[in-house]
Amino acid sequence: MTTTRDRWSEALTPATLPRQARDSWRFTDLAPLKALDPGRLAPRPGVIPDLPPPAPGVVRLCLGPDGVSFSPAPADISWPAGVQVCAVPPDVADAPALAVRLGALLPGPSLGLQLAPGARLRLELVLQPAQAEAALAPRLWFDLAEDASLELALGLWGPADSLLVACVGARLAAGAELLEGQRLQGADSAVALVSGQVQQAPGSRYGRTAVVSGWRLARLEPQVCQTEGQAVTTFRDLALARGQATIDLHSQVRFGGPEGRLDQLQRALVDDGAQSVFNGVVQVPREAQRTDAAQLSRHLLLSTRGRVDTIPQLEIVADDVRCTHGATVSSLSDDELFYLQSRGVDRVLACRLLTRGFCRPIFDDLPPLIAAWPSEGLLP
Amino acid sequence: MTALPLRDPSSAGTDAAVSAGVDALVAQPYRYGFVTDIETEKIAKGLSEDVVRLISAKKNEPAFLLDFRLRAFRLWQRMAEPDWAAVSYPPIDYQDIVYWAAPRQQARKASLDEVDPVLLETFDKLGIPLTEQKRLANVAVDAVFDSVSIATTYREKLAEHGVIFCSFGEAVAEHPDLIERWLGSVVPIADNYFAALNSAVFSDGSFVYIPKGVTCPMDLSTYFRINSGDTGQFERTLIVAEEGASVTYLEGCTAPMFDTNQLHAAVVELVALDDASIRYSTVQNWYAGDENGKGGIYNFVTKRGLCKGARSHISWTQVETGSAITWKYPSCVLVGEDSVGEFYSVALTNNRQQADTGTKMVHVGPRTRSTIVSKGISAGQSSNSYRGLVQMGPRAVGARNYSQCDSMLIGDQAAANTYPTIRSQQPEATVEHEASTCRLSEDQLFYLQSRGIAFEEAVSMMVSGFCRDVFSQLPLEFAAEADKLLALKLEGSVG
Amino acid sequence: MSDRPPLLEIRGLRAAVGDLEILRGVDLCVHAGEIHAVMGRNGSGKSTLSKVIAGHPSYRVTAGQILYRGQDVADLAPEERARAGLFLGFQYPVEIPGVSNREFLRVATNARRLARGEEELDTFSFDDHLEQRLALVKMDPSFLDRSLNEGFSGGEKKRNEILQMALLEPAVAILDETDSGLDIDALRIVAEGVRQLAGPDNATVLITHYQRLLEAITPQYVHVMAHGRLLRTGGPELALELERRGYDWVDAEAGLGSREDVAV
Ligand SMILES: Nc1ncnc2c1ncn2[C@@H]1O[C@H](COP(=O)(O)OP(=O)(O)O)[C@@H](O)[C@H]1O
Ligand SMILES: [Mg+2]
Secondary structure, X not given: OOOXXXXXXXXXXXXXXXXXXXXXXXXXXOHHHHHOOOOOOEOOOEOOOOOOOOOOOEEEEEEOOOOOOEEOOHHHOOOOOOEEEEOOOXXXXXXXXHHHHHHOOOOXXXXXXXXXXXXXXXXXXXXXXXXXXXXXXXXXXXXXXXXXXXXXXXXXXXXXXXEEEXXXXXXXXXXXXXXXXXXXXXXXXXXXXXXXXXXXXXXXXXEEEEEEEEOOEEEEEEEEEEOOOOOEEEEEEEEEEOOOOEEEEEEEEEEOOOOOEEEEEEEEEEOOXXXXXXXEEEEEOOOOOOOEEEEXXXXXXXXXXXXXXXXXXXXXXOOOOEEEEEEEEEOOOHHXXXXXXXXXXXXXHHHHHHHHHHHHHHHHOOOHHHXXXXXXXXXX | OOOOOOOOHHHOOOHHHHHHHHHHHOOOOOOOOOOOOOOEXXXXXXXXXXXXXXXXXXXXXXXXHHHHHHHHHHHHHXXXXXXXXXXXXXXXXXXXXXXXXXXXXOOOOOOHHHOOHHHHHHHHHOOOOOOOOOOOOOEEEEEEEOOEEEEEOOHHHHHHOOOEEEEXXXXXXXXXXXXXXXXXXXXXXXXXXXXXXXXXXXXXXXXXXXXXXXXXXXXXXXXEEOOOOOEOEOOEEEEEEOOOOEEEEEEEEEOOOOOOEEEEOOEEEEEEOOOOEEEEEEEEOOOOOOOOOOOEEEEEEEEEEEEOOOOOEEEEEEEEOOOOEEEEOXXXXXXXXXXXXXXXXXXXXXXXXXXXXXXXXXXXXXXXXXXXXXXXXEOOOOEEEEEEEEEEOOOOOOOEEEEEEEEXXXXXXXXXXXXXXXXXXXXXXXXXXXXXXXEOOHHHHHHHHHOOOOHHHHHHHHHHHHHHHHHOOOOHXXXXXXXXXXXXXXXXXXO | OOOOOOOEXXXXXXXXXXXXXXXXXXXXXXXXXXEEEEEEOOOOOHHHHHHHHHOOOOOEEEEEEEXXXXXXXOOOOHHHHHHHOEEEEOOOOOOEEEEEHHHHHHHHHHHHHHHOOOOOOOHHHHHHHHHHHHHHHOOOHHHHHOEEOOOOOHHHHHHHHHHHHHHHOOOEEEEEOOOOOOOXXXXXXXXXXXXXXXXXXXXXXXXXXXOHHHHHOOOOEEEEEEXXXXXXXXXXXXXXXXXXXXXXXXXXXXXXXXXXXXXX
């Protein structure tokens, strides 16, 4: 009989990954993940989060005492009209992300919700294990019918030596809107793998803003398919990579039809011996005429021990499209520093102001629910 | 040239009308597709250690070179063909290729007048006259026919300045010390699969040496001609510019039309010492295959420049219009402080051509600078990928890179991909990359036409406008040539 | 000339970028209560002079001294110079995305106040203080909550510079082409701001190459800069003469020949 440990090591062997999946790990070292001992990882009880009480009409679910369920139990909640708990469908991708493969080996919590046409929901999910060596593997699924709208604030914490494996899936019908704010905060020995699979019907809107801070290794793989185009996707990512962290964003957006829009901005601050990886694929096949996609990757590299690898990728087969991408890697600008200094601001503070200024655009775009969470300690 | 139907702007309303008008224009024959009928000496197909030894023996090479080849061959046997590029082709049978072919003529002639007139005529037809009376003023040419260099013009005049410009084979015989010192110093023998293959079997090519402080008195040029249908071409170019030296080098290529594919796996190495400058330009017009993708050259080339000295400067300019498949990344390794690397590229693909091309700028030394300007034009059902690497190493304090990659799409079946990789380990280095996509649209053409500009001219205006930043880097004679070449290659693909 | 020691004194100042010498020996003496104008063609070194005084790291001082209140500022960081009361109004104020204008103004104001031995202002009292100064430059308060200079028009940037000057209350203000690119109304506002801030204890150096600003603010001294040096000094009439006759005669007088000659 194969043990969990066997299946675990098998899941971690790159050789068993499809060629393309292996390639996508070219810049990212899996060692921190392999260093975790699966025998010691276990679900840990959730803490009561240190957050102001939820605003009226907002549903907040936290990690339960068993570490594998939500508290309160979704079945006990009086959900707004048109919102119904459902099962999380199994992942059917041919080449499942590593997060999906590992997630299958770990227990919940899991939550599936169906929103009927026109239904509205504001939801906070706060998953914060209380102890080290936690295994946390949330599986989330949201099925939004026509014109339904969901604002999701998703907070995921990784205590020391923990593993977070999260899979978020959603299907948006015409006119539906999903506004997702993610905050991922981990100890400098914790590992996070977060995969996202969102399908957008024409006329839907998906906005995703994520702030990632801490971790030894955090890998985010949000994937969006605009099945027939004509939808709007917005990505905002901020990585605060300090210490020995590797923060890796592999995003993929595919336009399955015409007139889709993508507005993507990735920013990463890299200090100490940290590394940031960005690989953003935008696929515009022949049927996706009049796509308008803009992707911008900006890195602020502050330390000589830090490292940045960025690969924005455009694949275009349609001619009437507007696709741009840009990438910059640099340190703080001397002219900006001088301007501030010439107004009496000392160098240390000037650096801090500029660094915060660099992060600001992403914070400004956080959806309201998650923006209201206290953010001390997140910013430099 | 086929006359382009001038279209009445008032009737140009529909896309269909435009397409029809354009399709009629296309089918532009490849001008250089003829075969020279000359008796050729070939060795049997196939590759083995014996073949490597045979090639070396035919060229009377010194021991160090045979050793170089054998090491490369042994490494190559253990290497795998790269598969990461966005190109696809059936597996190449390396035993089905002839690794040595040369026009049968007596030992190299002392004077051009003794060269087989058929060969001279071939180069005449290609627009590269070699004889004293007709040769190009101010450009010295090394003419390479299949595996060997058949003539080099202006050698004596160059020698007066201490400039060495000759075939690779002659350089091995006459300047073995220089070859031994620099060969493989920029592209190591096991750098990649095709470079290793080339290192094992390279036949001929050009060697340039510019001594200290000398500005080469004329542009140098090598013209590569593949003539045999089953012969691979594996030439080797080595250019060394000593301190304060400078040179402009041009490379041109053509091949006959065969319905089989020929492999061209060349290696070009450039070395620039302190304050030296090398400008290397290529107008590549190998046979690209027919509109169904049959035939054409596989152009799998490794080109790399080493800015070894402080303030040295290497500039690559390429206009890639031919080849069935292009796999080529002219690169700069910027070691010397304040050295400068540049890459200006126009890659045009039509029909079923595939190009995966770009550059690598590896910044090692402080304050090194690089600029990348890449213009990809994809038409027909072709695929055109920019693949690049900009790397800022830990010592590259104050280094800067600026890259701009633009794609122009013509028709909705062509693919344009951009895969730039940026790696930085130096906070005091700056990397900026921008990419955009545009199309050559009927609306724009119509606008121009309605102001009285002919259809053909409108296309060429827009395309050359798109490529201006690159063409302006080409030596004058080449720029006009490149402009015409693009217009020619694109005819009939708009609409 | 006053008997008091000068506020700002520049002696034989030479400065270079890399090997390129831009300032080739500048001498200037500014006392409290004075307004000076520095005029000169584009490229003559005016902005360089102002940036060197403010301590821009791109420029290397190769000779000479900058004395502020008798003290050599060579070892002072740009922020120390600012806190001590030297102010540079930039010709091209940079845009700094993400840094809020209001926050920046507060931090800068408080740094200067601390240096002067005054108390820091808390957010509320600063906002009051700010409101008064805002009126001076007739700036729309909505600009305060935007990023510093980001997306500001040329005129808005210049007004923001004057606002900063009003908040920092410098002893010596050097305004580098604060007038260029402004329409008449904006120019009046800027001039009014400068006039109001000028007093017996401070001094202003206006860098310009038009007479226009000088019609609104009359300088006591006009200096002409060319080829990295202050070639001539005169009264307000010199500005009028420059307006009338151009700059060639200055070159000629200095024995440099016209620009064309120099280029040969
Ligand atoms: N950072 C710099 N690097 C190189 N050259 C500079 C730099 N700053 C100024 N210069 C050169 O110095 C000269 C004077 O410039 P500047 O001081 O801006 O003149 P002005 O303000 O009078 O128009 C110009 O030729 C300018 O190009
Ligand atoms: Mg100026």
